[in-house]
Ligand SMILES: Nc1nc2c(ncn2[C@@H]2O[C@H](COP(=O)(O)OP(=O)(O)OP(=O)(O)O)[C@@H](O)[C@H]2O)c(=O)[nH]1
C-alpha cells in the first residue's frame with residue numbers, strides 16, 4: 001500500500017512535468033535540469049556557462065535551495081532572469097514547483113533555461129521537471145567512487161560534467177575508473193572534464209549545450 005502511494009505521487013509529478021514541457025516547447029525554451037551533491041559546482045557552472053553563451057542565446061535560471069537567495073543573487077548580478085525556489089526541508093525540486101516558478105519568468109524571451117536542483121544525489125533523479133536534458137555535475141574532491149555508491153542519479157542523465165579538474169594534482173581521483181563506472185550504468189552519457197575556476201573544458205561543454213538547445217527561429 002505504501003509503495004502504491006509513492007507511485008501515485010510520482011505519476012502526479014509526471015503529469016505536471018509533461019504540462020511544463022509542453023509550455024516550454026510552445027515558447028521554444030530548452031530546459032536543462034542540473035543535479036549534483038552540495039557544492040559540486042552547479043552555480044559556478046551556470047555562471048560560467050552564461051558568461052560564455054549570453055551573446056548567442058537568452059538564458060534564464062531557476063535556483064533550488066532549501067533556504068536563502070544566495071545563488072539567485074549571484075545569477076542576478078549577471079543580469080539574467082532568475083527565480084529562487086526555497087523548499088524548506090524538501091530535498092529535491094518537483095514539477096509543481098517549476099510550474100509556479102516559470103510563471104515568474106519571461107518565457108518568450110528565454111532560449112535556454114538552466115535549473116539548479118537541490119544538492120542531492122538521490123531523489124532529484126525520481127522527479128522529472130519537464131526538462132529536455134538532465135546533467136549531473138560530479139567533482140574531483142567527491143572521489144571517483146560516487147557512481148558506484150549513487151548509481152540512480154546517472155541512470156537517465158544525458159551528460160556528466162566532472163568539475164574541479166584543477167584539483168586533480170592534490171587529490172586521488174581515477175578519471176578512467178569514474179568514467180567506466182558511469183558507462184556501466186549509462187553507456188550513452190557524454191562526459192565533460194572542466195574547471196569552473198580555470199575555465200578548462202568549458203568551451204566543449206558550451207558547444208554540447210548549444211547543440212542541445214532548440215534555437216528560436
Ligand atoms: N577549485 C575549484 N573550486 C571550484 C570549482 N568550481 C566551483 N568551485 C568552488 O566550489 C564551491 C561550491 O561551488 P558552487 O558553484 O557554489 O556549488 P553548488 O553545487 O552550486 O553548491 P550548492 O548550491 O550549495 O549545492 C565554491 O567555493 C566554488 O568556488 C572548480 O572548478 N575548481
Ligand SMILES: [Mg+2]
Nearest residue numbers: 042043071116
Ligand atoms: Mg548552488
Ligand SMILES: [Zn+2]
Nearest residue numbers: 091092123124
Ligand atoms: Zn528529496
